[in-house]
Amino acid sequence: MDTIDRLEAIEAIRQLKARYFRAIDTKDWAALAAVFAPGAEMDMTGEGSGVTRGAAAIAEYVRTCGIEPAETVHHGHNPEITITSDTAATGIWPMEDMLRWPEGTFALRTMHGYGHYHETYIRVDGVWLIQTLRLSRLRVDVEPA
Amino acid sequence: MDTIDRLEAIEAIRQLKARYFRAIDTKDWAALAAVFAPGAEMDMTGEGSGVTRGAAAIAEYVRTCGIEPAETVHHGHNPEITITSDTAATGIWPMEDMLRWPEGTFALRTMHGYGHYHETYIRVDGVWLIQTLRLSRLRVDVEPA
């Protein structure tokens, strides 16, 4: 891939991830499903959860894992994105998430975490999509409900 | 617009917004006015304030809305920037702001907020500038003075 195409792909993946964060924090589940490839995998084993497969199933997992009733803020910082072919790429994103639940909606009152998303991307019909996502943590603070 | 020009415009707008944040947090009001177009509009109706028009008036509004006496930190995260013509663009920026006031200077002791800037840009004499800015919030926490 030449330099222009590579830079264009990196910018497309940055904006893909920006849509991911905005979809979660505005609770737009259709927009969230749309950033994942049909065969995508989300690995949340590090969060004490499992692996979810398929764009629609991932959006439904995120909705029902505690995020829907919460006020949430997810931020992605300066990423390391590597284009490995015309249709494949990898990325590491530093992240921070802050969640707060109204009384009676969840086992926690707040969660404040920091870590890295480790991701791969594929290009389907010219559009970059998240193919795999795994979250590793540097630190997580919780307050029980 | 071809791909190189589009990527160059996106980078210019990223750095424009970086100057916006740095100007506010270092209280450099001339530098703040310089990131806005002459006919710019800042819409803070979501903050319980109004719409301010004109680069100099916007810088003066920001200075006098409570920011001048405060220690402030404003951060912009990974944006969604779309170039819509040779001289026009739109952007959505996830943001976080943390303000703390010395005793006796303001009605609040602290404010900690999260949200999105919804912006448009115009290019005047080859230079990208902010044309409109509206802030929507995900969450705001305040402590009264």
Add this chain to the structure above:
Amino acid sequence: MDTIDRLEAIEAIRQLKARYFRAIDTKDWAALAAVFAPGAEMDMTGEGSGVTRGAAAIAEYVRTCGIEPAETVHHGHNPEITITSDTAATGIWPMEDMLRWPEGTFALRTMHGYGHYHETYIRVDGVWLIQTLRLSRLRVDVEPA
């Protein structure tokens, strides 16, 4: 430098700084040394410390200044990067750092800071590296141990 080369250099420097942050927070001291030029200088006089010279010495300084026993999170936000020649560049990075020490390991329990990195870069054998780094602060909050 033409536009494509300039945009490629900016992207390389973004990813260089991303490796800097990830190396510190994952305590990978060899990876940290690798982001600095052989003759690099880190100026921490604003932190009440001094100037450290040389990539290996800088990594050792960061390791021993209190970071090794701490849980740390360092975030870099949207930067202002200027390419000044084929082999030289400057950058300003808004930053936030959060450190927490286990009891008995340090004079502080927590530190939470905000500020800007002021940096220069050089390109050595085609690879961009940090040549100088100085940290200025907007705000620092500490809790003693």
